Amino acid sequence: MRTSIAGTGSYLPDRVLTNADLEKMVDTTDEWILSRTGISERRIAAPEQATSDLAIEAGRMALEMAGLEGGEIDLIIVATLTPDYLFPSTAGLVQRALGAHRAAAFDLEAACTGFIYALAIGDLFVSSGKYSRVLVIGAEVLSRFLDWEDRNTCVLFGDGAGAAVLVPSEDGIRGIVSTHLHNDGRMAELLHAPAGGSRRPTDAEALAQKLYTVKMQGNEVFKIAVTKLSDVVDEILDANGLKEEDVDFLVPHQANLRIIKATARKLRLPMDKVIVTVDRHGNTSAASVPLALDEAVRSNRIRSGDTVLLEAFGGGLTWGGALVNW
Numbered sequence: 001m002r003t004s005i006a007g008t009g010s011y012l013p014d015r016v017l018t019n020a021d022l023e024k025m026v027d028t029t030d031e032w033i034l035s036r037t038g039i040s041e042r043r044i045a046a047p048e049q050a051t052s053d054l055a056i057e058a059g060r061m062a063l064e065m066a067g068l069e070g071g072e073i074d075l076i077i078v079a080t081l082t083p084d085y086l087f088p089s090t091a092g093l094v095q096r097a098l099g100a101h102r103a104a105a106f107d108l109e110a111a112c113t114g115f116i117y118a119l120a121i122g123d124l125f126v127s128s129g130k131y132s133r134v135l136v137i138g139a140e141v142l143s144r145f146l147d148w149e150d151r152n153t154c155v156l157f158g159d160g161a162g163a164a165v166l167v168p169s170e171d172g173i174r175g176i177v178s179t180h181l182h183n184d185g186r187m188a189e190l191l192h193a194p195a196g197g198s199r200r201p202t203d204a205e206a207l208a209q210k211l212y213t214v215k216m217q218g219n220e221v222f223k224i225a226v227t228k229l230s231d232v233v234d235e236i237l238d239a240n241g242l243k244e245e246d247v248d249f250l251v252p253h254q255a256n257l258r259i260i261k262a263t264a265r266k267l268r269l270p271m272d273k274v275i276v277t278v279d280r281h282g283n284t285s286a287a288s289v290p291l292a293l294d295e296a297v298r299s300n301r302i303r304s305g306d307t308v309l310l311e312a313f314g315g316g317l318t319w320g321g322a323l324v325n326w
Protein backbone atom coordinates (compact mmCIF):
# COMPACT_ATOMS: atom_id res chain seq x y z
CA MET A 1 0.00 0.00 0.00
CA ARG A 2 1.34 3.45 -0.89
CA THR A 3 1.27 6.38 1.59
CA SER A 4 0.12 9.80 0.47
CA ILE A 5 0.49 13.23 2.05
CA ALA A 6 -3.02 14.49 2.81
CA GLY A 7 -2.03 17.80 4.38
CA THR A 8 0.91 20.04 5.17
CA GLY A 9 1.38 22.86 7.66
CA SER A 10 4.06 25.17 8.98
CA TYR A 11 4.74 27.81 11.60
CA LEU A 12 7.31 30.57 11.91
CA PRO A 13 7.75 32.75 15.00
CA ASP A 14 6.97 36.46 14.52
CA ARG A 15 10.38 37.90 15.37
CA VAL A 16 12.60 38.52 12.32
CA LEU A 17 16.37 38.73 12.83
CA THR A 18 18.02 40.31 9.78
CA ASN A 19 21.64 40.24 8.68
CA ALA A 20 21.74 43.95 9.56
CA ASP A 21 20.73 43.03 13.14
CA LEU A 22 23.55 40.45 13.24
CA GLU A 23 26.07 43.06 12.05
CA LYS A 24 25.45 44.78 15.40
CA MET A 25 25.98 41.55 17.39
CA VAL A 26 29.08 39.90 15.84
CA ASP A 27 31.90 40.79 13.44
CA THR A 28 30.02 40.01 10.22
CA THR A 29 28.42 41.71 7.22
CA ASP A 30 25.21 41.28 5.26
CA GLU A 31 27.41 40.83 2.16
CA TRP A 32 29.36 37.90 3.74
CA ILE A 33 26.26 36.10 4.99
CA LEU A 34 24.30 36.57 1.76
CA SER A 35 27.14 35.61 -0.59
CA ARG A 36 28.30 32.56 1.43
CA THR A 37 24.91 31.20 2.49
CA GLY A 38 22.05 32.96 0.66
CA ILE A 39 20.46 33.90 4.00
CA SER A 40 18.97 37.40 4.47
CA GLU A 41 16.91 36.86 7.61
CA ARG A 42 15.66 34.17 9.99
CA ARG A 43 12.92 33.84 12.62
CA ILE A 44 13.57 33.64 16.35
CA ALA A 45 11.12 32.11 18.84
CA ALA A 46 9.68 34.34 21.58
CA PRO A 47 11.13 33.69 25.07
CA GLU A 48 7.99 31.83 26.13
CA GLN A 49 7.91 29.61 23.02
CA ALA A 50 9.44 26.13 23.06
CA THR A 51 9.75 23.62 20.22
CA SER A 52 6.39 21.97 20.99
CA ASP A 53 4.61 25.33 20.67
CA LEU A 54 5.88 25.70 17.11
CA ALA A 55 5.18 22.03 16.33
CA ILE A 56 1.59 22.28 17.59
CA GLU A 57 0.80 25.20 15.24
CA ALA A 58 2.30 23.42 12.23
CA GLY A 59 0.51 20.18 13.17
CA ARG A 60 -2.83 21.99 13.48
CA MET A 61 -2.51 23.46 9.98
CA ALA A 62 -1.59 20.08 8.48
CA LEU A 63 -4.58 18.39 10.17
CA GLU A 64 -6.89 21.13 8.92
CA MET A 65 -5.71 20.67 5.32
CA ALA A 66 -6.19 16.91 5.68
CA GLY A 67 -9.68 17.43 7.13
CA LEU A 68 -8.84 15.50 10.29
CA GLU A 69 -9.32 16.06 14.02
CA GLY A 70 -6.57 15.35 16.54
CA GLY A 71 -8.57 12.45 17.95
CA GLU A 72 -8.35 10.63 14.60
CA ILE A 73 -4.54 10.48 14.55
CA ASP A 74 -2.83 7.12 15.25
CA LEU A 75 0.78 8.23 15.58
CA ILE A 76 2.75 11.47 16.03
CA ILE A 77 6.46 11.64 15.25
CA VAL A 78 8.37 14.83 16.04
CA ALA A 79 11.83 15.15 14.50
CA THR A 80 13.90 17.59 16.53
CA LEU A 81 17.33 18.13 18.02
CA THR A 82 15.98 20.87 20.29
CA PRO A 83 13.23 19.12 22.30
CA ASP A 84 11.34 20.97 25.07
CA TYR A 85 12.78 18.57 27.66
CA LEU A 86 15.23 15.68 27.84
CA PHE A 87 12.00 13.80 28.59
CA PRO A 88 9.06 13.47 28.15
CA SER A 89 9.00 13.65 24.37
CA THR A 90 7.98 16.76 22.47
CA ALA A 91 5.62 14.51 20.47
CA GLY A 92 3.75 13.71 23.70
CA LEU A 93 3.25 17.43 24.36
CA VAL A 94 1.96 17.89 20.81
CA GLN A 95 -0.40 14.94 21.34
CA ARG A 96 -1.85 16.61 24.45
CA ALA A 97 -2.36 19.98 22.78
CA LEU A 98 -3.97 18.51 19.64
CA GLY A 99 -6.28 16.24 21.63
CA ALA A 100 -4.79 13.27 19.81
CA HIS A 101 -5.42 10.97 22.76
CA ARG A 102 -5.47 7.75 20.76
CA ALA A 103 -2.09 8.44 19.16
CA ALA A 104 1.23 6.82 19.95
CA ALA A 105 3.91 9.50 20.07
CA PHE A 106 7.69 9.70 20.01
CA ASP A 107 10.56 11.99 19.09
CA LEU A 108 13.20 11.21 16.52
CA GLU A 109 16.65 12.76 16.32
CA ALA A 110 18.50 12.78 13.02
CA ALA A 111 19.53 16.46 13.11
CA CYS A 112 18.74 18.28 9.86
CA THR A 113 17.72 15.00 8.18
CA GLY A 114 15.12 14.41 10.90
CA PHE A 115 12.04 15.11 8.79
CA ILE A 116 13.18 12.71 6.04
CA TYR A 117 13.71 10.01 8.70
CA ALA A 118 10.29 10.75 10.25
CA LEU A 119 8.62 10.64 6.83
CA ALA A 120 10.28 7.27 6.09
CA ILE A 121 9.12 5.77 9.40
CA GLY A 122 5.62 7.22 9.11
CA ASP A 123 5.44 5.79 5.59
CA LEU A 124 6.36 2.31 6.90
CA PHE A 125 3.59 2.44 9.51
CA VAL A 126 0.97 3.47 6.94
CA SER A 127 2.11 1.22 4.07
CA SER A 128 2.23 -1.80 6.40
CA GLY A 129 -1.39 -1.18 7.38
CA LYS A 130 -0.50 -0.75 11.06
CA TYR A 131 -1.70 2.88 11.20
CA SER A 132 -3.77 4.94 8.78
CA ARG A 133 -3.27 8.51 10.06
CA VAL A 134 0.22 9.61 10.98
CA LEU A 135 1.32 13.17 11.78
CA VAL A 136 5.02 13.84 11.13
CA ILE A 137 6.54 17.11 12.27
CA GLY A 138 9.98 18.71 12.05
CA ALA A 139 10.37 21.47 14.65
CA GLU A 140 13.29 23.38 16.14
CA VAL A 141 14.13 26.25 18.45
CA LEU A 142 17.81 26.27 17.54
CA SER A 143 18.24 29.86 18.72
CA ARG A 144 18.50 28.52 22.31
CA PHE A 145 21.47 26.34 21.35
CA LEU A 146 23.60 28.89 19.51
CA ASP A 147 26.60 30.85 20.73
CA TRP A 148 25.48 34.36 19.82
CA GLU A 149 29.13 35.49 19.98
CA ASP A 150 30.32 32.90 17.40
CA ARG A 151 29.93 34.35 13.90
CA ASN A 152 30.75 30.95 12.37
CA THR A 153 27.44 29.50 13.53
CA CYS A 154 24.99 32.09 14.87
CA VAL A 155 24.30 33.65 11.46
CA LEU A 156 23.23 30.33 9.93
CA PHE A 157 20.25 29.05 11.90
CA GLY A 158 16.62 29.94 12.60
CA ASP A 159 13.52 28.62 14.38
CA GLY A 160 10.38 27.09 12.85
CA ALA A 161 8.24 24.02 12.33
CA GLY A 162 6.66 22.10 9.45
CA ALA A 163 4.29 19.13 9.38
CA ALA A 164 2.67 16.55 7.11
CA VAL A 165 -0.26 14.15 7.56
CA LEU A 166 0.28 10.68 6.09
CA VAL A 167 -2.67 8.49 5.03
CA PRO A 168 -3.14 5.47 2.73
CA SER A 169 -3.07 6.53 -0.93
CA GLU A 170 -6.54 6.38 -2.48
CA ASP A 171 -5.40 5.50 -5.99
CA GLY A 172 -2.18 3.67 -5.09
CA ILE A 173 -0.29 6.01 -7.46
CA ARG A 174 -0.08 9.31 -5.62
CA GLY A 175 2.17 9.25 -2.58
CA ILE A 176 5.62 8.37 -1.26
CA VAL A 177 7.40 6.29 -3.87
CA SER A 178 10.67 5.61 -2.03
CA THR A 179 12.73 6.80 0.94
CA HIS A 180 16.51 6.61 1.42
CA LEU A 181 18.29 7.05 4.78
CA HIS A 182 22.00 7.24 5.61
CA ASN A 183 24.33 7.94 8.51
CA ASP A 184 28.11 8.04 8.97
CA GLY A 185 28.93 8.15 12.67
CA ARG A 186 32.65 8.37 11.96
CA MET A 187 32.22 12.09 11.37
CA ALA A 188 29.87 12.74 14.31
CA GLU A 189 32.00 15.50 15.83
CA LEU A 190 32.17 17.62 12.67
CA LEU A 191 28.78 19.01 13.66
CA HIS A 192 27.64 18.62 17.27
CA ALA A 193 26.82 20.11 20.68
CA PRO A 194 29.58 18.80 22.99
CA ALA A 195 27.70 19.25 26.30
CA GLY A 196 24.18 18.86 27.62
CA GLY A 197 24.00 15.08 27.33
CA SER A 198 25.23 12.19 29.48
CA ARG A 199 28.80 12.40 28.15
CA ARG A 200 29.23 15.96 29.31
CA PRO A 201 26.43 17.38 31.43
CA THR A 202 26.07 21.17 31.38
CA ASP A 203 28.25 21.86 34.44
CA ALA A 204 29.56 25.32 35.31
CA GLU A 205 32.61 24.96 33.04
CA ALA A 206 30.56 23.70 30.07
CA LEU A 207 28.16 26.57 30.62
CA ALA A 208 30.97 29.15 30.75
CA GLN A 209 32.47 27.73 27.52
CA LYS A 210 28.99 27.46 25.93
CA LEU A 211 29.63 23.82 25.10
CA TYR A 212 25.88 23.15 24.90
CA THR A 213 25.77 25.18 21.66
CA VAL A 214 26.17 24.07 18.04
CA LYS A 215 29.82 23.59 16.98
CA MET A 216 30.46 23.01 13.30
CA GLN A 217 33.45 22.63 10.99
CA GLY A 218 31.46 24.36 8.27
CA ASN A 219 33.74 23.98 5.27
CA GLU A 220 34.30 20.23 5.92
CA VAL A 221 30.54 19.70 6.35
CA PHE A 222 29.92 21.70 3.17
CA LYS A 223 32.12 19.45 1.01
CA ILE A 224 30.65 16.22 2.39
CA ALA A 225 27.08 17.56 2.05
CA VAL A 226 27.52 18.33 -1.66
CA THR A 227 28.95 14.84 -2.35
CA LYS A 228 26.44 12.87 -0.29
CA LEU A 229 23.44 14.79 -1.64
CA SER A 230 24.66 14.11 -5.18
CA ASP A 231 24.96 10.40 -4.28
CA VAL A 232 21.47 10.27 -2.81
CA VAL A 233 19.99 11.90 -5.93
CA ASP A 234 21.61 9.13 -8.03
CA GLU A 235 20.32 6.53 -5.58
CA ILE A 236 16.74 7.83 -5.79
CA LEU A 237 16.77 8.04 -9.60
CA ASP A 238 18.33 4.55 -9.95
CA ALA A 239 15.96 2.95 -7.43
CA ASN A 240 12.97 4.21 -9.41
CA GLY A 241 14.33 3.85 -12.94
CA LEU A 242 14.06 7.61 -13.50
CA LYS A 243 16.15 10.20 -15.33
CA GLU A 244 16.91 13.74 -14.12
CA GLU A 245 14.23 15.21 -16.40
CA ASP A 246 11.53 13.09 -14.71
CA VAL A 247 11.81 15.18 -11.52
CA ASP A 248 9.49 18.22 -11.50
CA PHE A 249 10.46 19.83 -8.17
CA LEU A 250 13.32 19.69 -5.68
CA VAL A 251 12.51 20.44 -2.03
CA PRO A 252 15.97 20.55 -0.46
CA HIS A 253 17.18 21.04 3.09
CA GLN A 254 17.76 24.77 3.49
CA ALA A 255 21.29 25.08 4.91
CA ASN A 256 23.11 26.98 2.21
CA LEU A 257 22.04 28.27 -1.22
CA ARG A 258 25.33 27.08 -2.72
CA ILE A 259 24.63 23.49 -1.59
CA ILE A 260 21.05 23.75 -2.95
CA LYS A 261 22.34 25.02 -6.32
CA ALA A 262 24.83 22.16 -6.53
CA THR A 263 22.01 19.61 -6.10
CA ALA A 264 19.83 21.47 -8.62
CA ARG A 265 22.70 21.36 -11.15
CA LYS A 266 23.06 17.64 -10.52
CA LEU A 267 19.35 17.22 -11.38
CA ARG A 268 19.68 19.69 -14.29
CA LEU A 269 16.72 21.54 -12.76
CA PRO A 270 16.27 25.29 -13.33
CA MET A 271 16.05 27.22 -10.06
CA ASP A 272 12.34 27.96 -10.62
CA LYS A 273 11.78 24.22 -10.02
CA VAL A 274 13.66 24.36 -6.71
CA ILE A 275 11.88 25.44 -3.53
CA VAL A 276 14.10 27.96 -1.74
CA THR A 277 13.28 29.41 1.67
CA VAL A 278 16.79 29.64 3.12
CA ASP A 279 16.85 33.37 2.28
CA ARG A 280 13.99 34.03 4.74
CA HIS A 281 14.24 31.10 7.18
CA GLY A 282 17.96 30.34 7.49
CA ASN A 283 18.72 26.73 8.45
CA THR A 284 15.84 25.47 10.60
CA SER A 285 17.30 21.93 10.76
CA ALA A 286 14.53 19.27 10.87
CA ALA A 287 11.90 21.94 10.13
CA SER A 288 13.43 23.15 6.89
CA VAL A 289 12.11 20.56 4.41
CA PRO A 290 8.48 20.54 5.68
CA LEU A 291 8.49 24.37 5.90
CA ALA A 292 9.59 24.59 2.27
CA LEU A 293 7.16 21.86 1.23
CA ASP A 294 4.21 23.59 2.90
CA GLU A 295 5.10 26.91 1.27
CA ALA A 296 5.27 25.25 -2.17
CA VAL A 297 1.98 23.38 -1.70
CA ARG A 298 0.03 26.37 -0.34
CA SER A 299 1.30 28.68 -3.09
CA ASN A 300 0.16 26.07 -5.66
CA ARG A 301 3.66 25.63 -7.10
CA ILE A 302 3.65 21.89 -6.36
CA ARG A 303 0.48 20.36 -7.80
CA SER A 304 -1.15 16.98 -8.10
CA GLY A 305 0.83 14.74 -10.44
CA ASP A 306 4.21 16.41 -9.88
CA THR A 307 7.23 14.22 -9.11
CA VAL A 308 8.90 15.80 -6.09
CA LEU A 309 12.33 14.97 -4.70
CA LEU A 310 13.01 15.83 -1.04
CA GLU A 311 16.53 15.68 0.43
CA ALA A 312 18.43 16.67 3.56
CA PHE A 313 21.86 16.51 5.17
CA GLY A 314 22.94 17.20 8.74
CA GLY A 315 24.59 16.20 12.01
CA GLY A 316 25.28 12.52 12.57
CA LEU A 317 26.39 12.84 9.90
CA THR A 318 22.98 11.99 8.44
CA TRP A 319 21.57 12.37 4.97
CA GLY A 320 18.68 11.05 2.95
CA GLY A 321 15.92 11.70 0.49
CA ALA A 322 12.44 10.77 -0.61
CA LEU A 323 10.58 10.67 -3.92
CA VAL A 324 6.92 11.68 -3.81
CA ASN A 325 4.32 11.44 -6.53
CA TRP A 326 2.28 14.47 -5.48
Ligand code: ACO
Binds near residue numbers: 028152220259314
Ligand atom coordinates in the same frame (compact mmCIF):
# COMPACT_ATOMS: atom_id res chain seq x y z
N1 ACO B 1 30.99 36.72 8.91
C1 ACO B 1 32.20 37.03 8.37
N2 ACO B 1 33.18 36.13 8.24
C2 ACO B 1 32.94 34.88 8.65
C3 ACO B 1 31.71 34.49 9.22
C4 ACO B 1 30.71 35.48 9.33
N3 ACO B 1 29.50 35.22 9.84
N4 ACO B 1 31.76 33.17 9.53
C5 ACO B 1 32.97 32.73 9.16
N5 ACO B 1 33.70 33.76 8.66
C6 ACO B 1 35.06 33.73 8.15
C7 ACO B 1 35.88 32.62 8.76
O1 ACO B 1 36.40 33.04 10.00
C8 ACO B 1 36.96 32.43 7.71
O2 ACO B 1 37.94 33.43 7.89
P1 ACO B 1 39.51 33.09 7.71
O3 ACO B 1 39.64 32.65 6.27
O4 ACO B 1 40.14 34.39 8.02
O5 ACO B 1 39.78 31.99 8.70
C9 ACO B 1 36.24 32.72 6.38
O6 ACO B 1 35.05 33.43 6.75
C10 ACO B 1 35.88 31.49 5.58
O7 ACO B 1 35.30 30.51 6.44
P2 ACO B 1 34.77 29.15 5.88
O8 ACO B 1 34.21 28.37 7.01
O9 ACO B 1 35.81 28.50 5.04
O10 ACO B 1 33.59 29.67 4.92
P3 ACO B 1 32.69 28.85 3.93
O11 ACO B 1 32.72 29.45 2.61
O12 ACO B 1 32.91 27.36 4.05
O13 ACO B 1 31.21 29.13 4.53
C11 ACO B 1 29.55 28.03 5.88
C12 ACO B 1 30.90 28.76 5.84
C13 ACO B 1 28.48 29.00 5.43
C14 ACO B 1 29.29 27.56 7.30
C15 ACO B 1 29.56 26.83 4.91
O14 ACO B 1 30.75 26.09 5.12
C16 ACO B 1 28.39 25.89 5.08
O15 ACO B 1 27.26 26.21 4.74
N6 ACO B 1 28.62 24.64 5.54
C17 ACO B 1 27.60 23.59 5.58
C18 ACO B 1 26.57 23.78 6.65
C19 ACO B 1 25.63 22.60 6.63
O16 ACO B 1 25.18 22.13 5.60
N7 ACO B 1 25.34 22.03 7.78
C20 ACO B 1 24.56 20.82 7.83
C21 ACO B 1 23.24 21.00 8.40
S1 ACO B 1 23.25 21.74 10.02
C22 ACO B 1 22.65 20.59 11.21
O17 ACO B 1 22.57 19.41 11.03
C23 ACO B 1 22.35 21.18 12.59
